[in-house]
Amino acid sequence: MTSRTIRAGVVGTGRIGQEVVRGIVASGDQTFVSAVVMDPRKAGRDVADLVPGAPRGVTATADLDEALASDVEVLYYCGLGKPLEVAHYLGRLAEAGKDAITLTGLIHPPTAIGQEAAAQLDAQAVRGGGRILGAGWNPGFLLDVLPVIWGSSCVRIEHVFAQRVAEMRDWGPGVHTECGIGLPPEEVTDTDSNPLHESVALVADGLGIELDKLENFHEPYVSRSRRAHGERVVLPGHNAGFHKRALGYNGGKGIIEIEMYGIFCIDPDEDPVEESAVVRVHGESTVESWARGDWFGDSYPVTAARAIRAAGPLGRMPPGLYRPDQIPLSV
Numbered sequence: 001m002t003s004r005t006i007r008a009g010v011v012g013t014g015r016i017g018q019e020v021v022r023g024i025v026a027s028g029d030q031t032f033v034s035a036v037v038m039d040p041r042k043a044g045r046d047v048a049d050l051v052p053g054a055p056r057g058v059t060a061t062a063d064l065d066e067a068l069a070s071d072v073e074v075l076y077y078c079g080l081g082k083p084l085e086v087a088h089y090l091g092r093l094a095e096a097g098k099d100a101i102t103l104t105g106l107i108h109p110p111t112a113i114g115q116e117a118a119a120q121l122d123a124q125a126v127r128g129g130g131r132i133l134g135a136g137w138n139p140g141f142l143l144d145v146l147p148v149i150w151g152s153s154c155v156r157i158e159h160v161f162a163q164r165v166a167e168m169r170d171w172g173p174g175v176h177t178e179c180g181i182g183l184p185p186e187e188v189t190d191t192d193s194n195p196l197h198e199s200v201a202l203v204a205d206g207l208g209i210e211l212d213k214l215e216n217f218h219e220p221y222v223s224r225s226r227r228a229h230g231e232r233v234v235l236p237g238h239n240a241g242f243h244k245r246a247l248g249y250n251g252g253k254g255i256i257e258i259e260m261y262g263i264f265c266i267d268p269d270e271d272p273v274e275e276s277a278v279v280r281v282h283g284e285s286t287v288e289s290w291a292r293g294d295w296f297g298d299s300y301p302v303t304a305a306r307a308i309r310a311a312g313p314l315g316r317m318p319p320g321l322y323r324p325d326q327i328p329l330s331v
Contacts, residue, residue, distance in 0.1 A: 002209055003182045004029075005029060005030060005031050006029060006030045006031070006073050006074055006246070006311055006312065006315065007030075007031050007033045007034075007071055007072050007074075008031065008033065008034075008072065008073065008074045008075070008076070008308075008311065009023075009032065009033055009035055009036070009067060009070075009072045009075050009302060010034070010035050010036070010038070010075065010076045010078050011032025011036040011064070011067075011073075011075055011076065011077045011078060011093075012037070012038055012077065012079035012088065013035055013037055013038075013042065013047070013050050013060065013077060013078070014078065014171075014172055014174060015078070015171070015172030015175075015300060016078045016103050016172065016300055016303065016304060017035075017051075017076075017079075017175070018050075018051045018052070018053075018080035018182070018233040019033070019300045019303070019304035019307065020053070020076045020078055020103070020304045020307065021052040021053070022037070022045065022051070022052075022301075022304075023301070023304040023308045024308060025053060025054065025055060025126075027166070027308055030052065030074075030150040030180070030209075030308065030311065031089040031169045032047075032055060032058060032132055033058060033071070033072050034058065034061075034067045034070055034075070035047045035050075035051075035058055035060045035061070035067075035068045035073040036060075036061055036062065036064050037061070037062055037253065038076075038079055039052070039062075039181045040062040041059055042060050042062070043060055043063075044061075044064040045059070045060050045061065045102045045312070046058065046059060046060075047059070047060050050242075053088060056184050058169070059090055060066070064089075064092065064104050066298040068096040068098065070091065070170070070280060071262045072098060073098065073099060073315070074091040074098065074099040074100075074101060074311050074314075074315070075093050075098050075099070075101075075308055076101050076102075076103065076275060076308075077089055077090060077093070077098055077100060077101070077102040077103065077104060078103055078104070078233075079104065080104060080174055080175075080178065081104060083105055083106060083112040083113045083195075084113050084117065086102055086105060086106055087106065087109070087112075087113050087117060087121050089102075090102055090121065090132045091120075091121050091124040091125075091132075091216075093130060093132075093295045094124055094125035094130030094131065094132050094319070095125070095127060095128035095130065096126050096128055097128050097129045097130050098128065098130050099130055099131045099132075099133075099311065099314055099315055100125075100130060100131070100132045100133070100136075101132075101133045101135050101307050101310060101311060101314065102132075102133070102134050102135065102136075102163070103135060103208060103303055103307050104290075105195040105197075105198060105325055106132075106134030106136040106153075106181065106198075106284050107122060107135075107136050107144055107195065107198045107199065107202055107204070107323060108134075108195075108199070108201040108202040108323060109122075109134070109321055109323075110200040110201070111193060111195075111198045111214070112134075112198055112273070113165045113229075116212070116277075118321065119179045122320050122321035124156045125280060125320050125321055126318075126319045126320050127216035128319070129318055129319050130316070130319055131314050131318075131319055131320060131322065132289075132320070132321045132324075133310060133314050133321075133322045133324065133327065134198075134323070134324065135306050135307035135310045135324055136306055136307075136324045140160065140281070141296055141306060142164055142291065143162050143199045143225065143258055143260070143277075143292075144162055144198075144199045144203065144324055145198070145206075145283065145298055145324055145325045146162070146206040146207030146289070147160050147162045147203045147204070147206075147256075147258075147279050148203055148207060148277050148289045149197075150205075150279055150281045150326050151203065151205065151206070151207045151281050151283075153265050153281070153285070153287055154281060154283030154284060154285060154287075155283070155284060156283045156284050157207060157209065157255070157259075157281065157282070158255070158282045158283055159254075159255055159256075159257070159259070159280075159281075159282045160203055160207070160255065160256050160280075160281050160282075161257045161258075161259075161278075161279070161280045161281075162203075162257075162259070162277070162278065162279045163258075163260065163270065163277065163278050163303045164232055164259075164260045164261070164276075164277045164278075165260075165263070165266075165273045165274060165275050165276050166261065166262045166263070166275065167232075167261065167263065167265075167266050167275050167298075168181065168241055168262045168263055168264040168265075169229040169265050170229075170298045171234075171299075171300070171302070172300075173179055173232075179191060179239075179242055179262065180192050180220065180240060181232060181234060181241065181264050181304040182232060182233060182234045182235070182238055182239065183238060183239050184238055184240070185222050185237075185239050187239075188239045188242075190216070190218040190244075193308055196216065196244050196245070196246035196258045196259075196260060197214050197215075197216050197295045199246065199258045199261065200214060200218075200246045200247070200248040200256045200257075200258050200321055200326070201214065201317060202325060203248075203255055203256050203258070204248055205323070205325075206252075206323075209248075209250055209255060209256065210247055210250060210252065211249060211255075211256075212250060212252070213248070213249040214246070214248050214249070215246065215248075215249075216244070216245075216246050217244065217245040217246070217247070218242060218243070218245075219242070219243050220239040220241075221239065221240050221241035221242055221261065221263055222238070222239060222240065222243060223235075223237070223239075223240035223264075223270070224236055224237075224238060224270055225267065225270055226303075227264055227267070228269045228323070229263040229264070229265050232257045234265070237250050239263070240263060240264045241261065241263040241264050242260075242261070242262050243259075243260075243261050244255065244259070244260045244262075245258070245259045245260075246258045246259075261273050268272050275291075275292070276290060276291060276292050277291040278290050278291075279291070280326070297298055298303050310324070310327050311330075313327050313328040314327055316328075
């Protein structure tokens with residue numbers, strides 16, 4: 001356990017930001033002291049009025065510079081955005097001497113933003129004395145760190161496979177919109193916030209596998225029946241989620257495969273998959289693990305917990321840019 005209390009804050013108080021605030025409060029080794037809001041209409045309000053479970057006494061601000069001038073030590077970036085937009089925010093945080101943990105991609109920065117931009121981001125962090133981490137989403141660990149752990153049990157690796165099936169009904173409305181829930185399938189496009197190709201690149205780096213090609217596949221998940229939850233409705237023949245797959249090749253052979261289904265209102269009678277995760281590694285020996293549990297129904301709290309748990313170990317690393325598999329698992 002960390003021996004002191006970390007002064008923590010959030011950038012963004014949407015669905016995941018609210019989970020992070022509640023997780024900070026429940027952690028016992030972090031104190032919630034700052035909140036930057038994306039919507040200027042929320043500025044000046046007590047965060048307790050914006051986030052159920054937040055302590056009173058923290059005033060939301062729309063001015064990032066105001067937060068950076070405070071004594072906050074770690075800021076969790078909880079907004080949406082394309083990889084370069086997220087990287088810009090993280091660079092500002094780290095250059096101001098703050099540790100920056102994002103829950104929006106960037107688990108493998110060179111793949112997300114390119115080698116040159118990743119090197120510049122690392123230099124910003126070193127120069128400012130901060131640390132930057134993409135903690136992993138969905139909720140992290142299952143599709144990135146765990147395949148590295150299992151793969152390290154093999155000297156010769158033939159194939160690494162990881163799959164996650166997630167229930168989307170309780171995901172934030174912004175993510176529902178981004179993923180095209182309820183749209184005709186021909187209007188649905190892939191998104192930047194489901195970075196499975198980053199997971200493939202991370203696993204390859206963690207296992208010392210050189211990739212000569214990286215491919216992404218995406219298709220809408222078309223529902224045959226009507227689905228509804230809250231105000232969101234999906235009609236038959238419309239998009240109810242996504243099926244994504246990323247594949248990394250070595251020597252012309254697909255060697256690392258990461259797959260994810262995100263499905264709005266999973267129907268056991270219609271959908272051929274159930275909420276779960278599996279990691280399988282083939283080599284001179286084979287290892288396979290499955291994960292199930294009620295937390296698959298709402299991945300936001302565990303995604304937040306993964307990031308919050310990383311703050312202590314991250315703070316003991318030298319300033320710089322990190323992948324989640326480079327951070328010690330011990331808190």
